[in-house]
Amino acid sequence: MNYKIIANIIGFLIILIGFFMLLGIPFSVYYGTDDIPALLISGLSTSLIGFIIWILTRKSEKKEIGKREGYLIVTVGWISMALFGAIPFIVYGAIPNYTDAFFETMSGFTTTGATILTDIEVVPAGLLFWRSLTQWLGGMGIIVLSLAILPILGIGGMQLFSAEVPGITKDKLHPRVRETAKRLWGIYVILTGTEMILLLIGGMNLFDAITHSFTTMATGGFSTKNASTAYFQSPFIQYVFILFMIFAGMNFTIHYLAFHGKFEFLKMNTEFRFYIIFIFVTAAVIAIIHLPHVDFHWEESIRQSLFHVTSIVTTTGYVSSDYENWAPFSRMIFFALLFMGGCAGSTGGGIKFARHYVLIKNGLLELKRLIHPRAVIPVRFNGKAVSADIISNVQAFFIFYIGLTVIGAVLLSLTGIDFITAAGAVATCIGNVGPGIGTVGPVSNFAHLPDVAKWILSFYMLLGRLELFTVLLIFSPAFWHK
């Protein structure tokens, strides 16, 4: 293991994190909030620590980054971002407890959106900007991770879903990753900017428009308001959110191709079709069956259903109404939706539509195989047969996902958390959604959970965000034996 190069890259990452902390200062100045010293101290000291690590590890004999180094950089990188990113909250005192600050920051960088803040609106502007920015940066990281790095590492069938990305091959990591990152980030920035302009047109102020477009495109879900997006009751703004949540939950290669006028890809993309149909059909069904239970107008009923189905399914986690109380069955339906996840190659977390598609299709074909045991019946995805290795990998992913969710729920129960809250909290954290059910439901937060539960859930956010295997590998003995 080439620890020096790992530490060098992590050091560079920490320098950047420190720098980004300073970006909220203009808003602190504009709103006259008192968080400027805290942001300056946190940002500069973080960058300094990063710089020391970077300078000490600069002279590495080998410049080669192998697979195993890749896994470690990703996992340690995300943990470092959360460890250092929590500093401004502590220094200012907005979150006095480090466990809480770490939870909040991990929730940011993993684009989960679960929060321990009981009063968001007392947090000063610069800090709130930093809080939203953690999600936007996390989203940037995830796009490159899922479309450029994980496919090379062979994680969870990601090689399948990213085969269409220009410039991705099973080659050396370095030069291609940089090229892909630039292309995808360009799109990410353009989409964020477009949403921001639309939110401004909808009547939001600049600060809210920027922070919310950050957390939409990251499928993060942090809001600057205590009532989350329910604060903005304008239907126009809610439709903008719905549209951009759907964009954020799409494979970014689709955006890339669309920007280059190649719309034919939409037609043949299996996952995209499944994703769009699922969202609209589920929203329609919920709108119809909950209508007798709520006092919504029919347009509002459709909008609220679509908003929350999109919000949960894309793993954004925005809340515009207490969906748990829409009808007796809402809780179960929204719990089940926590397990969907956006598309592969999006900023969304969770199991993801591509995997669900492969699993459902393979399950149905398994029935066919029982009747025709000698026939070779492959699963087709985007018009191509999926290899048995990838199917097996996707199956193993799903089984790990469910198994780890059950283990997590049992562990949370042991800390004294009730059944529904434990199940909801683990499912929403491993799925990087944000709100759960029970006492961590859409109108509550995670503040009241015991500290040990917050550490467990922080770990689950990381697990889910890094597609399980990246983190699990590091715990496997085989990883450490050469």
Next chain:
Amino acid sequence: MNYKIIANIIGFLIILIGFFMLLGIPFSVYYGTDDIPALLISGLSTSLIGFIIWILTRKSEKKEIGKREGYLIVTVGWISMALFGAIPFIVYGAIPNYTDAFFETMSGFTTTGATILTDIEVVPAGLLFWRSLTQWLGGMGIIVLSLAILPILGIGGMQLFSAEVPGITKDKLHPRVRETAKRLWGIYVILTGTEMILLLIGGMNLFDAITHSFTTMATGGFSTKNASTAYFQSPFIQYVFILFMIFAGMNFTIHYLAFHGKFEFLKMNTEFRFYIIFIFVTAAVIAIIHLPHVDFHWEESIRQSLFHVTSIVTTTGYVSSDYENWAPFSRMIFFALLFMGGCAGSTGGGIKFARHYVLIKNGLLELKRLIHPRAVIPVRFNGKAVSADIISNVQAFFIFYIGLTVIGAVLLSLTGIDFITAAGAVATCIGNVGPGIGTVGPVSNFAHLPDVAKWILSFYMLLGRLELFTVLLIFSPAFWHK
């Protein structure tokens, strides 16, 4: 499809079912209960209907039973048993509603043990005997199904777990099945008789000893007492139950080999080791962590933990104390245990230890495969490498199991059932356990659920009992196309 031979076999089965209904009459006579006419009418008319079906379909041109006929016979057979087996409850009036009677009988023949009876002790002896007998007969059916029929049909990796059964090959169904059935049933009868004698020694009367040994060996869980097995507070009787639940949850080939003095098989049997270790470790952990929450003596704490872990894990479902209230976390732990299941080739239902073992092992090896992508790293079971086909089949089984459980929980929610009860009811029915959590918990029953929920749950009992695929196949278009 050779419908004639299918109907002929089903007809014969119905004749038998009618005959078995009469077996409780001696107890009706002894206890002087008034259910003799009901049993006579039900039994004779059932047999008559069976006889008519049998005689009308006797002359089939082809005697061949293919795979597809096999699937249909199994599924239609189990449904017919429940349809006709419900008649005595209706005729006597012990269960006035056919939905309830069907649910109770399906719960019997699938050895689930979920009940809609709110007062079991008012049901007359002959009917209670029939109720217990449905489970014992269901258990008989399941042993032959899982060890002789499903392996030939290639269901859910069962071919793997039964490879050690004498006389099983991938050959024609007919002669071998009969031979295997005889051998396994002999053991089933001997074990049931032994338990009965021990229960008599423990102080039970003959009626209770017979009915409870029936429902233990079937991992069924029906009791003749309102308080379930909590009625028998003798530690000796409880230890007898624990021992025979463990026996019932074991692969019956192990019993077969043990009866022939071949104990070396115990040492190399992967599933058996996993099963025994899991039960004792889990019981020990629960005993330790629940001790501060309950007013049990330490021996009673261990006994109660062992009793309930064994009861749930083997999918028996006997209850000797309200484990849901032992501690805040009990509900989650016992919910998770609903997903274990006994060993393959036992009378237990659920996912089963062999499958859990293969899934866990394969998951861990998947991590190893990511690091060494070119290495071929097989899963070993009973000392042999498991083929990729079987692993894929087991994975598909698990994914179907979880997916169907989620769908079932959503459907139950739509009928207005609360989250915890819906999750518990589906999990306990597809796992053929019996008691769930929430309002279908260990000290409650299923009577208060809406009718549609009872039909859904009856279907789930059948699904679980027939290892999912047997039933699902019939819904697949490929099954009906030649």
